[in-house]
Amino acid sequence: MTSLAPGLILCLGGLLIPLLKGNVQRALALALPVFSFANLVGWGFTGIETGISHQFEVMGYTLVMARVDKLSLIFGYIFHIAALLSVIYSLHVDDAKQMASGTIYAGAGIGAVFSGDLISLFIFWEITAFTSVFLIWAANNERANKAAIRYLVVQVASGVLLLAGAILHYQSTGSLAFGSLDQVGAFTEHIGQAGVQLILLSFAIKCAFPFLHNWLQDAYPKATATGTVFLSAFTTKLAVYTLIRGFAGFEPLIYVGVVMTLFPIFFAVIENDLRKVLAYSLNNQLGFMVVAVGVGSEMAINGACAHAFAHILYKALLFMSMGAVLHRVGTTKASQLGGLYRSMPVTAICCIIGAASISAFPLTSGFISKALTLQGVIDAGHAWIWGGLLIASAGVMEHSGIKIPFFAFFGHDSGIRCERAPLNMQIAMVITAALCLVIGCMPGQLYALLPYATDYKPYTGAHIVTQFQLLLFAMLAFVILMKYWGYPDEEESENLDSDWLYRRAFPAVWRQSVVAVNSARSIVVTGALAGVSSVMSGVQRHHGPGGLLSKTWSAGTMVMLGKIALAFYLILYLLT
């Protein structure tokens, strides 16, 4: 064994971070993703670029810590890049707990991607939950603390479902394997089994499917400025990876995915907290990937992987830019921001590059990645889904392309003048922005990493023209709305979403039930007590002092009663 299982360097190394201080601690945090990446790339030199290794027998089960194929590698690579960028972005924060939990969280995400069996996957799945929650707690305010608890409950529940599903699956098939090499959609044909359904539900929670999504918008905007950058990269994209591995080609996912692309865009329009807008936007982006997983063709799976890769970078970039604003200004509420471009020019430019990338402008990473998914949808003949994704693309332009940069850095001048973002934040943003552009200009590099070989050409005349049309006319609509037709004001409010069900409705129903049960109980108890006391008073009346039945009877009376009984018996005897 020449190298460690992927993810272990970050998981174990992360535990050392709190033991160190100052620059040594920072150096270790920076070195860990680099070493881990070198370890992963080392697989190529050891001749097992694709293969299975690091297997252990535990209680009769075979745990596979390293199942390396092109699908796990592309997610492994981007998770390492995201880990390093997040660490650079967080270097100014003197909080070992956050740095350690972020590092272990990234390591667990990587470990999960390379897990070749469901038990290893479950273990890493739960580590991502327990480590990432510290990034929310670290915000250290009451709202964040409560959201962190809700987040943890949801994430752990997802893990428990995964374990239950794995056990049921093992009982019915005798296998704990999570797909063999280069195989996608391993569970799709077994969807009728209860175990497989539980596994899908577990993935669906982590991937923020409609009605299972709200932990994301609840928790991510309440994490620390740096924590959200970590959070945005790993959990949901791990879920996308597991969906590809497990459920590629499961057609209902197409419809779930298109709903995911559409419903968050309406919430994003009216959301005032720009980090929460980004959380809705993240949900919308996941929808594109879920559609691709549902289509399941080689083109679509390439699309899901390319989109996940590009998305991790531009979404992290957008969260970085808003994190920088939060760090300097103390808020990301659109109603309180505006005109920051003069104070934070680098952040503003990077934010615009992220916004252009997520909107899929030509020469950015979004253009060359989303195109594969759309092509996959067209090839599979899903015309209505294609139409839905076009509308969703205009929605992305609205909330992430325009709203985020416009209301933070331009628009109404809030009068806020602040310092530029810390240097490390700016460095992380510039590197990430550069990657978005490099990938957009040189798509061949990313395409070479995709699970399936492709000669897709994103830069055709038709594709460039149609994409510019879509985006420029969407911008035109924004201008017309702002100037003439009216664009909704940014209002400080709490907009209800499905979390209302478990934060208000279920507790209210529970409280009402408790009240109802209590009053029913008191009626029953009072009635029973009244019954018992009336019986007791009856007994008292008849058997108590002076009661009819408690009187003493004289011997004469008893003889008389005996005579009557005998006479009665005699008469009966004579009559029969």
Add this chain to the structure above:
Amino acid sequence: MSDPNKKEGWFNQPENVDKLIKGLYVACALSILPELLDKVFHWHLMHPYYAVEKIPGFYGIVGFVAFVVIVRGGELLRKVIKRDENYYD
């Protein structure tokens, strides 16, 4: 912020904003132009998969209309789900 001693930023000066908006109008027109020329000169630049894509400016129409519908839809949604900021506290 009309502090006379403080120079307004480039993007806060209305004439500059007008320039940007005019630039956008031109860009929109330019984005339709290749499609129209393609129709006239038969360059076979565009290769539509669906019949609707043959409508000149189809993507522009989708971008514009979808944007307006999303914004208006958001406003309607706000009427239903908007609560006080401290609703959950």
